Every structure is written in C-alpha cells, then in structure tokens.
Amino acid sequence: MISLREVIEKLKVEPLTSNQSLDHQVASGYASDLLSCVMKGAKKDAIWITLQSHLNVVAVASLLGLSGVIMTEGNRPDPETLAKAENEGVILMVTPKTTFTVVGELTSLGLKGEAEER
C-alpha cells in the first residue's frame, strides 16, 4: 500500500481539498467514467481515476469509502463540488494527464486494479 501523499508527489497531480489528511492509504485502483460501474467495481480505499468532475463523484466516493479521486484531462470540480468534498472528507486531485497515463503510472507504483467481488 502507498499513501495518497506519495501518489500526489510521484504523479505530480494537484490536490484540491485543503483540510484533509494525505496520509490515507491507497489499497487499489479503479478507473471508469460510469458511476454505476464504479459503484459495482471499486473497492473501499481504492483510488478512482475519472474524467467526471461533478457533484455526484463526491457522493459515490463517500458512499464507497474511496481513498481519493483523480480527475483527468484538466477536468476540475466547481466550488460547490469542492465544498461538498471537504465536508464529506473526500480527497479530490486534478491532472492534465489522460486516464490512461495516470493508470499506467499508478501501476508502476505497484498499485493493482482489484475489483470488488460480489
């Protein structure tokens, strides 16, 4: 397992939520832009990589107890989404890189894409 802090430093993604601890451990990774797929597939403490940047991303991440969300290709959440993330303890990060690149980098850090088995 690696910490969010390490992910942020190594991938040079930009964390947006200010008052959250970055020592949270990342257990696995999941990438999708379809929220129901994330609901189905992402494990607790996974990091989620997506193009989506709206309010419901925070709801999904919070309900699943994800360790963080990386929004790719320069997509940024609006202030309302950011405020909700701060409130719910969800850590949001942004990057201009594509989802493909981010997933590749996370894989090389040793993260696995284990999907929730049910």
Next chain:
Amino acid sequence: MSQVLKFTKIQELIYELPIERVMKKNVIKVSPDTLMTELKEVLRINRISGVPVLEEGHLVGVISIEDLIKALVEGDTQAPVKKRMATKPITVRESDSVVEAVKKFTQYKVGRLLVVNDQGELAGILTGGDITRGLLEAISLDYHAEEISRYRAKHIFEDIVSDQTSLILRYSVKSKDFKSGGRASSKLKRALDRLGAIPEVIRRVAISAYEAEMNLIIHADEGGELIAEMQPDVIRITVSDHGPGIPDVNRAMSPGFSTAPNWIRELGFGAGMGLANIKKCADYMKLESQAGVGTQLEIVIYLKPDSSDETTPSEEKKQELS
C-alpha cells in the same frame, strides 16, 4: 478514513471554538504601581509566568517573568511594574475563534495572550496549554456525545419492546435534482452505521440505495420516495414513484440496457448497471412497474450474516419480476 475524520475534527474545532470557552477567567493581575519585588511574590505564589497590569479596570500592559529577571539582573527590583512592563499587550477578543489566538501566538511568539471582551475590558488570559486542554475537552465531549448516540441507537431495538419493532426512515427524492444525488443513501448509510450494522452489509445497502435514489432522480417524472424499514435483523427498502413506469421490466434488468438520455449519460449515469447492481447487493429484490402508472422497487438485505438462511425460504431469495 477515521484518521482523516479525526484530523478534520480538530481543525473544525479550532475554527468553531470561541476563545472564551478555553481561556482562564480567573485572572491574577497587578497594578502599575506594584513593585517588581512584589511581582516576584505574585508570580511565585501563583506559579505563573506573567500577569496583566490593570489601572482602574483598564488594561495598560503586561509583565512577565522575563521582565522580572531583567530587573533582578539590573538590580531594579524596587521599580514599579509600569516602568518595566510591555505597554502594548497582545490581545484577542473572547468571541474570536481559537484559530485567531493560534495565529497571534505564531506571529508574536508570546507565551500568553490577554483576552478582552467587546468593550475592550480584560475578560481572561490564554496560554498554549489552555488551547490544548480546551481542544482535548471539546473533542472528548464531542466523542462522548457521538458514543452516547451510537450506544442509544444500537440499543434502540432492545430499549423499545414490541412483538415486532421497526424503525422507518423516509426520504423524498426530487426529479432531476442531481445536486442532491446520494443524499438519501448517505443518510441511510450513516443511520445503519449508528445502529451498529456490519460494514460489509452497510456497503451493500448504500450501493443499492444509491442506485435506487439515482433512478428516481434520473427517470421518475415527479421524483419519488425511498422508505427504509429497519428491523433488528433485516432492512427493507421500498422505492416508489408515479411514473413514467418501465414498459419491459426484464429488459430494464439486463446489464447495459439504459433509457437515459445523452445529457445524463455524459454525467456518467445511464450505464444500464443500476438495477443489476441492486440485484447483486440485495438478498431479495422485487421490481413492479406499469407503464404510465409508476414503479415500485423492494430491496431486502439481511443485517446479520446468518439470518438469511434462517428466515428466508431459498426460492424467495431469487428476484421476483412482475
């Protein structure tokens, strides 16, 4: 996650807690004409390292043990306090939040701050230790309150006795209100957490409630209602709306089938996975719908790992469609 939450809680408190809740109100003070040698006794007897100087009730300065040491070194112990005190004491207002005090401590590198009320009169004194103690007390109070409400919630089914006790939670969900997406399911999740349900079960309830809630937001003409009925060993979630209804329930159940319009798909919804996800998470699921009339979805999830075997005939565990 709990670490994240605790960390945030302290930060919240620093912003929320007013200084008057953590400051010492019993302030020992001296007058400008007190002699340094008298001050030495005041500090020694009270085991403190500094005092405010008041003249007819007005704050005129502050004098500390460092000032006393300098006076001792210079042989100036018979001087009045007013000669050696700092005349512009650093003050904070009692109604300010603790974070203001933390900032001033960092900025001025002083050991104590004088607290004044809105009229500028001395109301108390504050040290770093007071802040630490105040925060710890506030956290433990908060923690205690949370513990009590958890304890009460956990025992609700034991405290209130009937032949069959249910706790019913109703959430109304508005049509196309994407901004509130997940509101009902988050609250339901929190309720189950308080009731002491198993995390794995809470997760299944949260996922199925979320999918059902989003279905109301995306599809229901006038929104709908999500009702969760909780019993000690089972939760039954009934989700109902008044239209448009599902013309082909079997098709709606098949993974990947979606009738969501493009603008909704662009938000990441409409993957056609919602009902399939619910089916996976539920121990029992029943979907009834009539085109033009409305849809009713029933989800049953057993809260204890073994209760499904005891109380349910196995054929009932399969989903029912009609």
